[in-house]
Amino acid sequence: MLPHTFKKTFILFKRKFHRSRILQIGLLSIFWLVAQEISLLSHLPIPGGVIGLLLVLMLLYFHILSIRSLALGAEWFLAEMLLFFIPAVPAVxxxxxxxxxxxxxxxxxxxxxxxxxxxxxxxxxxxxxxxxxxxxxxxxxx
Amino acid sequence: MNFDLFFTYRPLLMAAEVTLIWSFLTIGLYWLSKFFHRRYKRWWTAPIVITPIILIIITILSHTNYNVYISGTHWLLALLGPATVAFAVPIYRRRSIIVMYWRTLGIGVIFGSVLSIASAWLLASLVGIDSTLRLSLLPRSISTPFAMVISGEIGGTPELTALFVVLTGIFGASFGQLVLYWLPLKSKMSRGASFGIAAHVAGSSKAYELDSEIGTIAALVMVLTGIFNVLLAPVLEMILA
CATH class of the missing domain: 1.20.5 (Single alpha-helices involved in coiled-coils or other helix-helix interfaces)
Structure with missing residues (x-):
C-alpha cells in the first residue's frame, strides 16, 4: 500500500515539475551551484557554468533526467539572458x-x-x- | 528607548535598500525598454543598448559609486551561471548536428578564436594601446567566466576583460545580424558559428531569437570556443612572453 502511494505522489510531483517554470529555474540554479563547487574543488580552469552544462548534458544523455524537467526553465533563462549582462556595463x-x-x-x-x-x-x-x-x-x- | 539595535543593524538595512532599489531599477528599465523595443524597433532601442545607458546616466546624476551599484545587483550577474547551464537543453535537442558536422564546427572554432585574438592584438598595437590593456582585450570574444580566467593567466586585468566581453557581446548581438544580412552566406551553420564565436552568450541569445537552429549552433560553438581558449591560454602565454 505504502510503496504504491509513494509512487503515485512521485508521479504527481513529476507532472507538477514538468509544468512549473519556477521549480525548473531552481533546479538549473542548483546544478550551477553544484558545478561551481566542483570547479572550485577540482582547481580546473573551467568555469562552473560550463561544468554544469556538461553535467546536465550527461544526465540528459543517460536518461537520468528528462528534458521536460528543464525545458521551461531553460527557455526562460535563454529569453532573459541579456538582463544578466546589464549590471556589468556601468563598470566603465x-x-x-x-x-x-x-x-x-x-x-x-x-x-x-x-x-x-x-x-x-x-x-x-x-x-x-x-x-x-x-x-x-x-x-x-x- | 534604546536605539543601539537600530544602529547595529543600520548597515545591513542599507545593504537591503541598495539591493532593492538598484535591482528594481535595473529590472524595471529592462522590462520597459523591452516593451518599448517591441513597439519601436531600432538598434538603439534594444534593451541591451538603452538600459545600460540610462543606468549610467542615473548613477552619475545620483552620485552613486559603481561599487555600490554592483553590490546591489551582482546577483543578476551571477544568474549568467545557470543561464549557461540552460544551454544544455537546446544543445541536447540538436545533438545530431555535432555528430554530423564536427569537422566544420572544429574548423570554425579554431579559425575564429585565432582570428579574434590576432585581430585584437593587431588593432590594439595599431592604435597604440599599452600592454596590460592590450592583454585584457585579447580574450574579449568568449563568455565572461572563461575570459576572466584567461585574462588573469596571460597577464591582463580580469575585471577590465569582463567589461570588454560585455561590450563585444552588445555590439555583436546588435550588429551581427546586419553584417550577416549583407554577406552572401548559404548555410545556417555559418551564421550560428559566427554569432557564437564573435559574441559569446549575447550573440547566442540574439541568434536564438532569430532562429532556434542558428541559436543552438551559436551556443554550441560558444561553449567549444570557451574550452578551446582555456586550453590555448598557456600556449598564448608562452608566445607573449
Whole structure:
C-alpha cells in the first residue's frame, strides 16, 4: 500500500515539475551551484557554468533526467539572458580614463575586431560546410 | 528607548535598500525598454543598448559609486551561471548536428578564436594601446567566466576583460545580424558559428531569437570556443612572453 502511494505522489510531483517554470529555474540554479563547487574543488580552469552544462548534458544523455524537467526553465533563462549582462556595463564609471581617447580607441578595436571575426568566421564555416561536408548527403540545416 | 539595535543593524538595512532599489531599477528599465523595443524597433532601442545607458546616466546624476551599484545587483550577474547551464537543453535537442558536422564546427572554432585574438592584438598595437590593456582585450570574444580566467593567466586585468566581453557581446548581438544580412552566406551553420564565436552568450541569445537552429549552433560553438581558449591560454602565454 505504502510503496504504491509513494509512487503515485512521485508521479504527481513529476507532472507538477514538468509544468512549473519556477521549480525548473531552481533546479538549473542548483546544478550551477553544484558545478561551481566542483570547479572550485577540482582547481580546473573551467568555469562552473560550463561544468554544469556538461553535467546536465550527461544526465540528459543517460536518461537520468528528462528534458521536460528543464525545458521551461531553460527557455526562460535563454529569453532573459541579456538582463544578466546589464549590471556589468556601468563598470566603465570606475575607469575615468575610458572617458576620452583611450575609450574611443578601445571601442574602435572592439567594433572593428568583432566585425572582422563575424565576417571571417562566417565565410570559413560556409566554405567548410560545402567543401568538407560535401560527401554527407544530409541537408537538414542549410 | 534604546536605539543601539537600530544602529547595529543600520548597515545591513542599507545593504537591503541598495539591493532593492538598484535591482528594481535595473529590472524595471529592462522590462520597459523591452516593451518599448517591441513597439519601436531600432538598434538603439534594444534593451541591451538603452538600459545600460540610462543606468549610467542615473548613477552619475545620483552620485552613486559603481561599487555600490554592483553590490546591489551582482546577483543578476551571477544568474549568467545557470543561464549557461540552460544551454544544455537546446544543445541536447540538436545533438545530431555535432555528430554530423564536427569537422566544420572544429574548423570554425579554431579559425575564429585565432582570428579574434590576432585581430585584437593587431588593432590594439595599431592604435597604440599599452600592454596590460592590450592583454585584457585579447580574450574579449568568449563568455565572461572563461575570459576572466584567461585574462588573469596571460597577464591582463580580469575585471577590465569582463567589461570588454560585455561590450563585444552588445555590439555583436546588435550588429551581427546586419553584417550577416549583407554577406552572401548559404548555410545556417555559418551564421550560428559566427554569432557564437564573435559574441559569446549575447550573440547566442540574439541568434536564438532569430532562429532556434542558428541559436543552438551559436551556443554550441560558444561553449567549444570557451574550452578551446582555456586550453590555448598557456600556449598564448608562452608566445607573449
Amino acid at each position: 564609471l570606475n575607469h575615468q580614463e575610458f572617458f576620452g581617447w583611450t575609450g574611443l580607441k578601445i571601442l574602435a578595436i572592439i567594433i572593428l575586431g568583432t566585425t572582422i571575426v563575424i565576417i571571417g568566421t562566417a565565410f570559413i564555416v560556409d566554405f567548410s560546410f560545402y567543401k568538407v561536408e560535401k560527401h554527407s548527403k544530409n541537408k537538414n540545416i542549410q
